[in-house]
Amino acid sequence: MLAVESRGLDRVVAFCGAGLSAESGIPTYRDAIGVWSSSLGLLVFGTKLGWLFLPELSYRVYSNRLREPIERASPDAGHRALADLEALVGAVPVITQNIDGLSQRAGSTEVLEIHGSALTERHARTGAPNPTTFRRPDVVLFGESMPGAFFDALDLVHSLDDRDVLIVVGTSCSVAPAATLPYVAMKRGARVIELNLRRELASEYQETIPSFADDAALPVGPPIPVAHLQTFIPGRAATTLPQLYAATLEARRQDVLFNKTTKHRSLIWGKTSCW
Structure with missing residues (x-):
């Protein structure tokens, strides 16, 4: 059972992956039956070239595997x-x-879609919005640059410190550059609650810089230990997130009782623990 004290934190931020929407029937991307696990996903509708040279096939595969499931889906208990x-x-x-778009439909009001949205489309060649021909989803394909929302997210994570918590839920943290965000938060001192089927975050963070000579990354300094900032809770997002909310609600109630008794004011949230 996850318990959360209700004192001591300034901000709570969530970093979410495909596992959050799995209970809604949206295919995850890299598992055995995932959207990107086949050659069609990797080479055709997952790339800009696929949409340029095979637009009809790309749109058909995309519609069958992503757009139609998304249109049928509803927010789950995790959202x-x-x-x-x-x-x-x-x-x-x-x-x-x-x-x-399920987080917004569930009621979250501040959502940064760092890989774009399948609910809007743009022209595959010109990038113009709402096209009638050469339609493609307004999402980041393999090899494309990240949108402005990613850099907004990076700024947000850089602003975290030891008074803040980042909830990491339903993500393997394996797709760059998004995968670096939890480590940036931990480097800043923020505490991380990882809600995944299995532990995905490493206990150390190695900073790197690009090496243009061999298209690789060079390490910068020694690895940074971050395990002491992590709390791992195994399970599906549709189960663990409601548990987290329920524990926080109960902690707030207890805090109100504490304040009424002692006539002291306390802050929201605090250290995380399992019991």
């Missing part, structure tokens, strides 16, 4: 728990790698 948490603590910015 709703994040929205409820926002209502409880005042603000929970959601940095999402998902393109399905």
Whole structure:
């Protein structure tokens, strides 16, 4: 059972991946039956070239595997728990790698879609919005630059410190550059609650810089230990996020009782623990 004290934190931010929407029926990307696991996903509708040279095939595959499931989907218990948490603590910015818009539909009001949105389209050649021909989803394909929302998310994570918490939920943290965001938060001193089926975050963070000579990354300085900032809770997002919300709600209630008894004021959130 996850328990959260209700004193000591300034901000709560969520960093979400495909596992958050799995209970809604949206395919995850890199598992055995994932959207990107086949050659069609990797080479055709997952790349800009595929949309340029095979637009009809790309749109058909995209429609069958992503657009139609997204249109049929509804927010699940995990999405709703994040929205409820926002209502409880005042603000929970959601940095999402998902393109399905389910966080907004659940009620989250500050959502940064760092991989774009499948709910809007642009021209595959010109980039113009709302095209009638050469339509493609307004999402980041393999090899494309990140949108402005990613840099907004990076600025947000850089602003975190040891008074803040980052909830990492439903992501393998393996897709760059988004995968670096939790480590940036931990480098800044923020505490991280990881809600995944298995532990994905490493216990050390190695900073790197690009090496243009061999298209690789060079390490900068020694690895930074970050395990002491991590709390790992195994399970599906649709189960663990409601537990987190319920524990926080109960902690707030207890805090109100504490304040009425002692006539002291306390802050929202605090250290995380399992019991």
